[in-house]
Amino acid sequence: MRIQHGAALSLLAISALVIAACGGPAAAPSATVSATASATQAASPSAAGVAKATPGQSVKMMLLPKFLGILPFTQANKGATEAEAELKNGTTHAFVGPTADNSVQGQIEFMTNASTQGYKVVMISNNAGDQIAPAAQAAQAAGVKIVAWDSPIPSAKGESLFVAQVDFNETGKVMADMAINLMGAGGGKFAILSASPDAANQNAWIKALNDALKDPKYAKLQLVDTVYGNDQSEKSYTQAQALVAKYPDLKVIMAPTTVGIAAAAKAMQDGKLCDKVKVSGLGLPSEMVSYTLNGCAPQFALWSFVDLGYLTYYASYLLATGAIKGADGEQFEAGRMGTFKITKDPTRSDGLRVLMGPFKLYDKNNVEAEAK
């Protein structure tokens, strides 16, 4: 049985190493959190009714994107890190997330473990739709603040606050405007290439676009189809090709997703179709610069994910330190970005919202500078 002993040791060593490697840095701060957080409950709502953050408190926070490994979420983390430095939070926030193929189950696991780990705030870009709600409600009951950003919990159950990048209704108008700009006054047919069929933000934007189209201003715009590329280049590419084949007189493909817009632009470029079909939607300048300059995607829009992360961090810090309660009408100051107000979310039946905005439109004049 000597050899089995050796095997046992090697398996033990592996598992011990893995746990120790990850457990080391995280274990230290978690012990200090609860004491400091409770000592600072009386942070100040200032005279003007605009809450200001008291820097230097220790709040354990988790930034939980849909999954790790794509640029927008890393930019948001950059913004959160910037805010963290300004607020001198004694506890460095964790930037963790599931793998793309295990996004839903993974987010639920992180959410469930958060209270055990002593987190005071989970900042989540929700990819699980309402499937996250039970876990979020349980975390909330255990005293964790749930701040959604980028993509909310549709029913708002278990959500303390949603930091919206832009007004979801405005997104519809912005997309309709871009479509008109690209097609000219004559209008024409266009189609939507979305990400996954169940992303709350995507669906809200598509709905907003449909609502916006009722405006007589956009009467000549005809939305013919909505297809899904699941935020994968290959699937989005194929879908874009198919749209052109299905609707020979299609003039614009509108993709409110950074992966989809780039893939669609590539498909049009490879198909030598850029003169006929223009691509637009929401895209990252660094990914779109070549298509904007060569005319495949002359105009698109986005907001700053860095700012979104920054604002989300401020709102979460204020919420966790008690400076704001998370109630309708409260105002707070978020560092370099100025003052924000919490309101009822007009784009959902329930829930509170902090609106960041505005959209930034990109075209050949400014895209290169932004891409850097």
Next chain:
Amino acid sequence: MVRRIRPEQVRELTLLFILVAAVAFFATQIPGYVSGRTFTDISTGLEVIAVVAVGQTLVVLTRNIDLSVGSVVGLVAYFVGTLLANEPGLAPAVPVAIAIALGSALGAINGTIVAYGRVPAVVTTLGTLAIYRVALVELSGAKTVTTDSLPAWLLDLPRSSLVSLGDLDIRSLVVVAVAVVIAFQLLLYYAPYGRRLFAIGSNPDAARVAGLPLQRDVFVAFVLSGALAGLGGFLFLVRFGNITVVAGQGLELQVVAAVVVGGVNIFGGSGSMVGALLGAALINLLQQSLLRWPAANPFVQDAILGLLILLAVASDKVVLERLRTTWVRARRRDDERATASAAKQVTPGA
């Protein structure tokens, strides 16, 4: 006459017939379906999957399976893309060579564990599917490979055509993919290594007894599968330009499906590269045509694909097995007759 046709060829002809029938059917359903553009779209959609399916065929012939190819394609595409972004001056041959080398290395890991560690291929490659993907996420640091950082020759590559008639293009990369299929088809039927793969897959125990280098041949099959997935990764980079951490996710299912539908026996021992190519073509044709067919529910795709795999495997078992036995029997009878008549001819002279 019929006896000259091998059972594999029956399968290939059947697939070809189904392909033609499918095109004819969709032509009646989808306005403007029969066009140069449709051909261009569907043929270019085959580039990556055909090359990877060739490697998969080699592995399946030996009674194994390589589920890690999706992650290999993604990892290689990302690695080479990053390399080219940093060193745009590299001669085109260099990134191709690096892609193949990196793919081979990943394939060698699979091959070592399967052939020498005697861990079943399903287990090994299900594990490395996850591990290679993790490596990609860690390597990327969330940076996307973007088209504007890639050299111009690479961006122009997918648009370059060998033949161009109006909308109908025969793109260079499609030609590359078909060339790979033909090269490996020749290897399979004329190189000793290819023949040995059939022997190993038909009866591993007999192959071992016969003194074939079983472990080494299986190992090499995995290395080749990795190498071709590496090449597939390069083609993926060329085709999509934007490479994120999800690149190639789920490709392994498509490739295995193509191979199985193409008549490569999952029990090992029979199949061909041309069959795999036809299988890939059929799947790709169905998927793309369903997207273009207004009457079709776009969500019906996966259900049909599952059914297709089952039908392919079942027909392989039920129909082809019977065909094969009759074929062998007929051949034997022919041979006997031939030897008998030869003997008759020989005797008078003697």
Next chain:
Amino acid sequence: MRQRARQSRSPLAPELFRRLRSWEGLLLGVLAVIVVVTAAAVPGYLHPQNQINLLELSIEKAIVALALSFVIVSGEIDLSIASVMGLAAVLVAWLRQQGVPVEVGIVAALAAGTLCGLFNGYWVAIVGLPSLAVTLAGLIGYRGVALLLVEDRSIGGFPDWFNRLGQQPLVGPFPLALIVFAALVVIATVLLQFSGFGRYVYVVGSSREVARFSGVRVPRVKMAVFAMSGLTAAFAGVLLAARLGAVRGSTAEGFELDIITMVLLGGVSIFGGSGSMAGVILSILVILNLRNGLALANATGNTQAGVIGALLILSVLVPNLIAAARARAVRSARVEAGRRSLPSAK
């Protein structure tokens, strides 16, 4: 080969039993280390609520692993389990949307799961197709049917009692799924280890020929294990729907990696014919605790997936290497003994 030869020289059953016991001992050791290290490194890990959380988060996978063990012991594989889970979850929600009461929907989902299992079983056991190919078709196809039903929608709005069963503790701090799991553990252990059916499953897995000659109806046993696998997966899918409170087409996607790992790490041979329920249960505990430990230590999803992937390979590779090393040791010992015996003979 060499190892098998050695085994046949010693009485088979005790040797097998000793080997199984030692693999389980190994798992127990690993589990102990994980528990001790995590408890020391991460505060809150030992808290009862966390222990319940860690079980609850993967309880559906654990339940399916119990049934999959039967399939793998019988020498087959079922890759379609996660898709059957998703299909069952979707069916309950979709039927409710069509106005069918949830109670009826649950029965329909369980029936559908059993049908999926029987369908797999038919092609494998009666027609004789490889289970890898059949259930791969199932993996894609059953998911396809689920997508066809709900398309791009997420369906929630289950009745309160259904959500409560999935999300609230039922007895003391334990939710329904945990209690069910405990019951299934007992049933599965008795069925595999102590019943005639279990013995048949082992015999079928060790050798189809031997099974046939000893009068075991191989197709019937295989049909039964696939039906069990489908039914259990569907049941787990319904539990998952209750825990999540909403379903969509992708529910339970990709779960097969974890579930297969649970079974193989438990010492069940992928070639069939050996393994024990105790091993599977221990390996479930190892994986869940390891995952929880990693998550509490802020490991990303990538690290967790990588660790599970590595465990999957190691769970087969390590025993193989041990066997090879032991064979080599025996060989060199024999050579050594032979050499020593030479001079004395002189």
